[in-house]
Amino acid sequence: MKPRVFSAMQPTSDSLQLGNYLGALVQWVKLQDTHEAIYSVVDLHALTVTPEPETLRRRTRVTAAQYLAAGVDPERSLVFVQSHVPEHAELAWLLSTYTGMGEAGRMTQFKDKSAKVGEAGTNVGLFTYPILMAADILLYDTDLVPVGEDQRQHLELSRDLAERLNTRLGEGSVVVPDAHIVKAVAKIYDLQEPTKKMSKTATSPKGTIEILQDPKQVAKNIKSAATDSDSVIAFDREAKPGISNLLTIYSALDGRSVEQLVADYEGKMYGHLKVDLADVVVEYLTPIRDNAMEWIESPERLDSVLEEGAAKARGIAGQTLARLYDRVGLVPAAGRR
Numbered sequence: 361m362k363p364r365v366f367s368a369m370q371p372t373s374d375s376l377q378l379g380n381y382l383g384a385l386v387q388w389v390k391l392q393d394t395h396e397a398i399y400s401v402v403d404l405h406a407l408t409v410t411p412e413p414e415t416l417r418r419r420t421r422v423t424a425a426q427y428l429a430a431g432v433d434p435e436r437s438l439v440f441v442q443s444h445v446p447e448h449a450e451l452a453w454l455l456s457t458y459t460g461m462g463e464a465g466r467m468t469q470f471k472d473k474s475a476k477v478g479e480a481g482t483n484v485g486l487f488t489y490p491i492l493m494a495a496d497i498l499l500y501d502t503d504l505v506p507v508g509e510d511q512r513q514h515l516e517l518s519r520d521l522a523e524r525l526n527t528r529l530g531e532g533s534v535v536v537p538d539a540h541i542v543k544a545v546a547k548i549y550d551l552q553e554p555t556k557k558m559s560k561t562a563t564s565p566k567g568t569i570e571i572l573q574d575p576k577q578v579a580k581n582i583k584s585a586a587t588d589s590d591s592v593i594a595f596d597r598e599a600k601p602g603i604s605n606l607l608t609i610y611s612a613l614d615g616r617s618v619e620q621l622v623a624d625y626e627g628k629m630y631g632h633l634k635v636d637l638a639d640v641v642v643e644y645l646t647p648i649r650d651n652a653m654e655w656i657e658s659p660e661r662l663d664s665v666l667e668e669g670a671a672k673a674r675g676i677a678g679q680t681l682a683r684l685y686d687r688v689g690l691v692p693a694a695g696r697r
C-alpha cells in the first residue's frame with residue numbers, strides 16, 4: 361500500500377494565489393505519483409471569516425477547479441468538499457476535548473487573523489480552526505501533509521494530538537502525520553510588502569499574483585513589485601527581501617537555480633528582471649487559467665468529480681471515526697455497528 365497524503369485549501373477568494381500554488385499545489389501534483397492522495401476544499405474552515413452564502417458556494421467550486429487545472433488528477437486522487445463529509449466536524453469535536461486551552465491559545469495564525477478582523481469579527485471557530493484542521497488530517501490516517509511554512513505550527517498541533525490519542529486510547533488509534541514543506545518555496549512573499557507572506561485575502565491586491573487573474577494585471581503587479589533602492593540583483597532575504605522573492609518565484613517557475621539567475625542577470629537592472637519574470641509567470645499561468653475556466657464552465661462535470669471524491673472519502677473517514685468513537689467509549693449507533 362502506498363503512503364497517504366492529505367492536504368486542503370480554504371475557498372476564501374475567487375482565485376488562489378501563487379504562494380498557494382508553489383507552496384502547496386505543485387507538491388500535491390507531484391505526490392500523486394508516489395502516494396495515495398486526498399485533497400479537499402475546506403469550506404467549513406472558510407465559514408470562520410463569515411462569507412456571503414453565494415460567494416462561498418462560488419469560491420468552493422472555483423477552488424476545486426483550480427486544483428484540477430493545476431494537475432490534480434481525479435482518476436488518481438480524491439478531490440472533495442469538506443462539508444460533504446460530516447465526519448470532519450464530528451472528529452473536530454472529539455479532538456477539541458483533547459486540546460488544552462493553553463495550547464490552542466498559542467497558535468500564531470489565530471493571533472494574526474484575529475488582529476486583522478478585530479475583536480468584534482473574531483469568532484470561536486477561528487480559534488478552534490487548527491482543531492478542525494487536525495481532524496481533516498487524522499481522519500484519513502495521513503502520513504504526509506504538503507503545506508507552506510505558515511501551516512507548520514498547525515501541523516505540529518495535529519501531530520501532538522495524534523500522539524496524545526495514541527497514548528490515551530491505545531496505539532494504532534491514529535497515524536501521526538509528517539509535514540512536507542519544501543524549503544525553497546515554503547513562503548512566497550507579498551510583492552508590495554515582501555516581509556509578509558503572499559495571501560489570498562491580502563489587503564492590497566497589487567501585492568498578490570492570482571492564478572485566475574487577467575495576465576495584464578499579473579504583469580503589472582510584477583513590474584510594480586517593491587524592490588530596494590540599490591540596483592544589484594542578488595539573493596539576500598534579510599537585506600533585499602523584494603528582489604529575493606522575485607528570484608524565488610522566477611527559479612520555481614523557470615527551473616534555473618537562484619544562483620544561475622543571479623549570474624545571468626549580472627550587470628542588469630531590476631526592471632529587466634521584472635519584465636522577463638512577468639513573461640515567465642504569464643506564460644506559466646495561462647494554460648492553468650484556461651483549464652480552470654473549462655472546469656468552471658462545466659459545473660456538472662466538476663460536481664460529479666466532487667461527489668465521487670466525497671463518497672470515497674466518507675468510506676475512509678467513517679471507519680476512522682467509528683474506531684475512535686469506540687475507543688473513547690461511545691455506544692455505537694445502529695448505522696455504525
Ligand code: AQP
Binds near residue numbers: 508
Ligand atoms: N505565501 C505562501 N507561500 C507558500 N505557501 C503558502 N500557502 C499559503 N500562502 C502561502 C499555503 O497554501 C495553502 C493554503 O492554505 P489555506 O487556504 O488554508 O490558507 P492560508 O494558509 O491562510 O493561505 P492564504 O492564501 O493566506 O489564505 P487566507 O488569505 O484565506 O488566509 C497552505 O498549504 C498554505 O501553507
